Amino acid sequence: SMWRRESHWRRKLFNEVQELKGNIRVFCRARPCLLQRREHSAIEVIDADKVLVKQKLFEFDRVFGEVHTQEQVYEDTSPLVTSVMDGYNVCIFAYGQTGSGKTYTMSGPPESRGVNFRALEELFRIGEERSAAVQYTVEVSMLEIYNESLRDLIQNRPDERLDIKLGADGNPCVPDLLWVPVHSLHEVWEVMEAGSRHRAQGATRLNIESSRSHLVVSVVVQGVNRHTGSRLTGKLHLVDLAGSERVARSEAEGARLREAQHINKSLSALGDVFAALLAKQAHVPYRNSRLTHLLQDSLGGDSKTLMFVNVSPSAEDVSETLSSLQFAQRVARVELGAATRHT
Numbered sequence: 558s559m560w561r562r563e564s565h566w567r568r569k570l571f572n573e574v575q576e577l578k579g580n581i582r583v584f585c586r587a588r589p590c591l592l593q594r595r596e597h598s599a600i601e602v603i604d605a606d607k608v609l610v611k612q613k614l615f616e617f618d619r620v621f622g623e624v625h626t627q628e629q630v631y632e633d634t635s636p637l638v639t640s641v642m643d644g645y646n647v648c649i650f651a652y653g654q655t656g657s658g659k660t661y662t663m664s665g666p667p668e669s670r671g672v673n674f675r676a677l678e679e680l681f682r683i684g685e686e687r688s689a690a691v692q693y694t695v696e697v698s699m700l701e702i703y704n705e706s707l708r709d710l711i712q713n714r715p716d717e718r719l720d721i722k723l724g725a726d727g728n729p730c731v732p733d734l735l736w737v738p739v740h741s742l743h744e745v746w747e748v749m750e751a752g753s754r755h756r757a758q759g760a761t762r763l764n765i766e767s768s769r770s771h772l773v774v775s776v777v778v779q780g781v782n783r784h785t786g787s788r789l790t791g792k793l794h795l796v797d798l799a800g801s802e803r804v805a806r807s808e809a810e811g812a813r814l815r816e817a818q819h820i821n822k823s824l825s826a827l828g829d830v831f832a833a834l835l836a837k838q839a840h841v842p843y844r845n846s847r848l849t850h851l852l853q854d855s856l857g858g859d860s861k862t863l864m865f866v867n868v869s870p871s872a873e874d875v876s877e878t879l880s881s882l883q884f885a886q887r888v889a890r891v892e893l894g895a896a897t898r899h900t
């Protein structure tokens with residue numbers, strides 16, 4: 558569209574690389590060993606894009622290790638925020654076993670903010686910077702997917718389950734989900750803190766770990782060009798996935814087993830969607846989980862996806878680490894074969 562051409566000059570490295578490599582990138586992040594757990598590291602970060610575990614070498618678009626700060630991790634993510642403001646749909650996922658650093662990467666502690674905060678901060682900064690030319694409005698929603706059912710974390714009606722329906726624009730939408738208009742980083746943050754509190758209350762009430770549900774924070778940005786009147790819509794989905802650890806059948810029964818099955822189902826559905834997109838298959842199986850169905854209009858097409866695969870460095874976690882890296886490698890592999898890639 559007109560709009561995209563106008564803001565073409567903004568395309569930074571990420572977008573140029575996109576044209577060569579497609580729209581899915583995978584960043585691996587290994588957290589530091591935790592002293593209180595007396596962990597010993599069993600993994601080695603080699604170069605900016607390789608990690609070695611049990612003599613197996615994995616390659617991703619980027620690999621971050623214990624030396625990398627939240628700021629450095631965000632640096633390579635930042636161009637995606639410009640894309641949202643240019644009218645693209647973007648999904649950022651954190652995938653990995655419980656305790657691998659997903660929440661640290663996405664939310665982070667107050668003294669060391671993660672991707673969510675930094676992305677929203679930049680979103681408002683860009684809005685301000687462009688304000689003479691474009692008027693932006695921003696809305697945010699926050700939901701949780703547990704056992705394949707959706708709960709609005711802002712409205713916080715414990716017994717209400719939300720449905721995904723077909724919206725007027727032909728894309729799936731959640732009619733009863735609350736979208737809160739926000740005008741500043743501070744306002745978004747207040748909304749998200751309330752959502753997090755509601756999530757924790759719900760988890761306590763239902764006696765579940767919040768690591769067993771997916772958290773989806775969505776931001777919709779609408780821009781109107783003050784001179785031409787042309788409009789754009791961009792979406793940013795920030796997804797902290799449920800822990801990917803495999804639960805042994807022998808250890809789980811009843812509710813726990815059902816929970817594990819739902820998580821496996823939705824994570825493998827996500828993997829299948831990536832695989833279909835990368836193989837450019839005509840049919841992409843979005844409908845196989847609530848998560849992929851919900852994000853349908855932001856996965857594929859000209860949308861952009863970034864997946865963090867978070868891993869624990871600990872020798873005790875090696876088998877889960879290998880399984881996470883293998884999952885992520887499946888997502889990254891097709892593009893790694895491209896002739897433009899130097900190794």
Ligand code: ADP
Nearest residue numbers: 588589653654655656657658659660661662768
């Ligand atoms: P997850 O969300 O995958 O369950 P968390 O984000 O809660 O994992 O991380 C588990 C623990 O490791 C937390 O105590 C967290 O503070 C710590 N941690 C994770 N990543 C880092 C990091 N990059 N630097 C320092 N501590 C980290």
